[in-house]
Amino acid sequence: MxxxxxxxxxxxxxxxxxxxxxxxxxxxxxxxxxxxxxxxxxxxxxxxxxxxxxxxxxxxxxxxxxxxxxxxxxxxxxxxxxxxxxxxxxxxxxxxxxxxxxxxxxxxxxxxxxxxxxxxxxxxxxxxxxxxxxxxxxxxxxxxxxxxxxxxxxxxPHPYVVLPVQAGKIREQVAPHRNGQRVAVFLKDIRTNTVTDPEFYMELERHLRRGQLTIFAHHSAAQHPLVTALYHGLGEHLHLHERFSDHQLFTAVAGFDVVILPYTHGSHSGWLEMCRDLGVTVVAPSTGHFADQADRPGAVVPYTTGDGAQAAHAVERALERGPLPMVVDREAxxxxxxxxxxxxxxxxxxxxxxxxxxxxxx
CATH class of the missing domain: 3.40.50.2000 (Glycogen Phosphorylase B;)
Known part of the structure; x- marks a missing residue:
């Protein structure tokens, strides 16, 4: 039937x-x-x-x-x-x-x-x-x-992405690895709305005073012009990897203090919600409605879309505030x-x- x-x-x-x-x-x-x-x-x-x-x-x-x-x-x-x-x-x-x-x-x-x-x-x-x-x-x-x-x-509002019980266990697991300075960008397969100008990432790295930057990209994107440019210009910050399982992804994200969304346009982000489930502060472009997804003041810090220096300044503000756990009862x-x-x-x-x-x- x-x-x-x-x-x-x-x-x-x-x-x-x-x-x-x-x-x-x-x-x-x-x-x-x-x-x-x-x-x-x-x-x-x-x-x-x-x-x-x-x-x-x-x-x-x-x-x-x-x-x-x-x-x-x-x-x-x-x-x-x-x-x-x-x-x-x-x-x-x-x-x-x-x-x-x-x-x-x-x-x-x-x-x-x-x-x-x-x-x-x-x-x-x-x-x-x-x-x-x-x-x-x-x-x-x-x-x-x-x-x-x-x-x-x-x-x-967007529901949770990571089950609350699972998110709590992952946060406890990775807590010793977070030092208040770990910053990440996840390029994945470089979607259409990803900033592809390498200068954005160069500016981001140059203006970070204390943030320790890691840029993730899938092996399948290794030949993309952006990844090639980052390999030559920011090779020590670039980490190529196979596509993560959900658990691998959640664990990787939870190990950072701040995650930057490198988007040129869009409206809402499930990735942002995942970060917040894991207690990670998000630095998001001023375009769209990303900032309005914040569960508490400071949870999402906006920067001028496409401006690497402004993104770095937003990261610094986020790091100065320190950890901001999710305050919403996600199950309710x-x-x-x-x-x-x-x-x-x-x-x-x-x-x-x-x-x-x-x-x-x-």
Whole structure:
């Protein structure tokens, strides 16, 4: 029996919800439990390798029409940049035609995987005009959504990335290795929104008075021009490595006092949340809404985007303050996020069943 056929009959006690993407740490963390919702799961292609990404079928209007009788609601988070504006228009039109409520969480007012934001913003225009309910992660992002799109967004803060019990154990394990001066940048595979001008990192290192800098990058990025330049200019600070497992990553990050986000653009950061779970102060660019993710004053220190010297000064301020453990009760916050999502799902379904108005302001 496939996941689709298990949902062919309506259970009046549970909402039938399709999340896009179907699986992601954030998506799973905020989804209400199986006594409250039934999660629609797409069948992966038969030739798919384990762990390989595949596009969510319900973003295709025809696929949505075929499965609409098994759905009450679609919740779109991210993973739609491969769809054209016209395809997104067809998707929202099919939601309306099929009587399927649409909830959109705006994670990215600026898409970190794209350089040109033109099409992304057009897709957002279509989605936010059609959505029955809108969610975002920070108050500043909600204000931007209201200003740009005239929509009222419910703010549901990002849930924890590292399980609180696991985070506590890792912090205890690495505490002896933190000396109040350890600073890191994690380039990973050098995503589209990573600063690729080597001078940013050179300036950062030159202006650090006491911070001990380590720059991490994946072996798979070793031939990238940025990594090549860093190898020649800051070789003693560069550490190439294979992709970390989650535990390896959490342990590595927790061993630093400050982590710098070297981003050119973006909106919110799960990486930032992971750092804060581990008690690490984050130095973040002034772009986007990163600073508004701070759980306490000083937890996120902004710097002028792309300015290495300013990033170094922000690091110095963070080091002077010393350790700032996470002060939010993450388990209670996550439970509240789940309750909020269930309330929003219930409102969205009620709106479409009663043809109620979406929350739009002039």
């Amino acid at each position: 496939t996941p689709e056929t298990t949902m062919s009959h309506r259970d009046e006690q549970r909402l039938r919800v399709a999340s896009i993407p179907a699986h992601h740490a954030y998506v799973d963390a905020v989804l209400p439990g199986p006594t409250q919702v039934t999660a629609w799961q797409p069948q992966p292609p038969t030739d798919l390798q384990p762990g390989q990404w595949f596009p969510h079928p319900l973003l295709d209007a025809q696929q949505l029409a075929e499965h609409a009788d098994r759905l009450d609601l679609v919740h779109l988070h991210f993973g739609f940049e491969h769809r054209s504006v016209e395809q997104i228009q067809a998707f929202v039109a099919q939601c309306k035609a099929s009587g399927v409520a649409l909830v959109v969480t705006v994670h990215d007012l600026e898409n970190p995987h794209l350089t040109d934001q033109t099409e992304h913003l057009k897709r957002l225009d279509v989605l936010l005009e059609a959505a029955h309910q809108v969610i975002t992660l920070t108050d500043s992002a909600a204000r931007a959504i209201h200003y740009r799109h005239g929509r009222v967004a419910t703010v549901a 916050q996550q439970a509240e996020a789940v309750r909020t999502h269930l309330e929003i799902y219930t409102r969205a379904v009620a709106q479409i069943q009663g043809a109620g108005p979406t929350e739009v302001t002039p």
